[in-house]
Amino acid sequence: MMLVSRVAALSFVSLPNRTLFSSPSSLFPPVRLRNSRMASFSPVRASAQKLQKPDELIDSVETFIFDCDGVIWKGDSLIDGVPQTLDMLRSKGKRLVFVTNNSTKSRKQYGKKFETLGLNVNEEEIFASSFAAAAYLKSIDFPKDKKVYVIGEDGILKELELAGFQYLGGPADGDKKIELKPGFYMEHDENVGAVVVGFDRYFNYYKVQYGTLCIRENPGCLFIATNRDAVTHLTDAQEWAGGGSMVGAIRGSTQKEPLVVGKPSTFMMDYLSNKFGILKSQICMVGDRLDTDILFGQNGGCKTLLVLSGVTNLQMLQSPDNNIQPDFYTNKVSDFLTLKAAAV
């Protein structure tokens, strides 16, 4: 029944110029790319159920994919009961994976954040969208003699470097300005074969024009977005304009749609599923955002659990304007423990 409505959603969506996520690698069959705005086209799904029997959910899946911010931590503070919950799941033999759309850090840099918070997480279990960008380029055998132009921060550069790709741009272009004189012409590197766009505090017109020139003028140049999130959590004090603004700017000047590698596109899900040989129906996606996390899980054909410890509250979930219904919802991940205890 749920699968049917998902298929219905797909066939209903027929926006023009939709980019297909096609990859030459057999690991990644072509998948229709989605973005958060598509949520508004989804048919109404059955309402989410309040999680009451966590054991049933735990027993029915092999892998839990956790979003980080709003689920594991908020800013720099661990959410109550997280270490004990993760320990319990590991003790039951569950595979744990941590996925984040934040591209400003690399896997290694994220690993340090987990360590600082006292969480025992392996680098291999962490999938940030910075890593996803590099993994995507690897998956399509992006030529090593081509270059990547980066609009984004350090995490993307680190992952590209680890994957052996040449890059330019990023923080190095943060202070560049265009001093206009009549006839001024901006040169660009014709060997750039991909522009990767992620969140960038040092975003400027130089980068917009450089990235636009590459995408418009270098034949076959890819436009890859780490994510299109409207909002990010630079600090806890307020919501900050997210990677969606940088991607929106390049979309506005190129009139092209990006290939999105972060949530809610299914690239990371496909990658995980292939890497670990997991059936998607045996994955549960746990997140705090409807239009990225839950949609990501649903797009991938997984079970979904919304936690109310982040940006979504019960009112937003139950609003008639919301068409994205997870399978289950609960207050926070440690409800896995308290509900179990209550059920004994």
Added chain:
Amino acid sequence: MMLVSRVAALSFVSLPNRTLFSSPSSLFPPVRLRNSRMASFSPVRASAQKLQKPDELIDSVETFIFDCDGVIWKGDSLIDGVPQTLDMLRSKGKRLVFVTNNSTKSRKQYGKKFETLGLNVNEEEIFASSFAAAAYLKSIDFPKDKKVYVIGEDGILKELELAGFQYLGGPADGDKKIELKPGFYMEHDENVGAVVVGFDRYFNYYKVQYGTLCIRENPGCLFIATNRDAVTHLTDAQEWAGGGSMVGAIRGSTQKEPLVVGKPSTFMMDYLSNKFGILKSQICMVGDRLDTDILFGQNGGCKTLLVLSGVTNLQMLQSPDNNIQPDFYTNKVSDFLTLKAAAV
């Protein structure tokens, strides 16, 4: 016949979240806003005719609206035969209006450009999108005790000032950076009631976040775009990322659609039609771009003439991918003179 196909196009378009251009002023009845992407939805129109009898066109209209770049001038050079053509049209009692999506200059500043090029054009005949933004705010009686946050250059500030509106942002925020410390909070002015976004070479993350906060957090705050052009002509040497990038960034972070006051939205056409009491069927829009100028003319119910002296060539016009067909096309505006001479 043409009117029918235009109406059909309107009813066919039913994208979600489409912003209605509603104005409380009786001068400006609510008009459905359009943007260049909508062009792909237009039904196929009759192919454009090559202009052969300019007198018939001239006699059938009262007003000519000219786009500037690619029609009147290219960069800093006047296009051949323009002064003589304008003189001829004036001698026949035609009203001439010059419309540009470029918001970096005010009407007054544009007037100087015309003067420098030896063209005798009155400031009142010039409609830049900087002026359109201020005129739109006037048309809706935007309160004088509210402020406008500007992402854009000097032209917008000048026009807001002339119209008596308070503003902040613009070039003054061009060097501002966000130095992140944990818990950092960006204050914003709660009296900002509109964010005007235009082309801005000094675009940065500070402006994106400030504009986004105003639109998201100030009740009823408007998001006004001078234009959404993918490309602008900062210099003749190459194409430059246009106002569409700045607008795309704010759209990406607010997930709201802008009210567009420049071409191809019909605001300026409605304004002109009301100001001068012109019937739209007696206007001919002359431009070099299909998705702004010609669509602008068609959206307004005017006759349209494409000149091939700018960004569009005959191959682009006749491509099967192009759904925007002007009524007529010709090489350049001075064909009005040469074709007349040939016809004698």
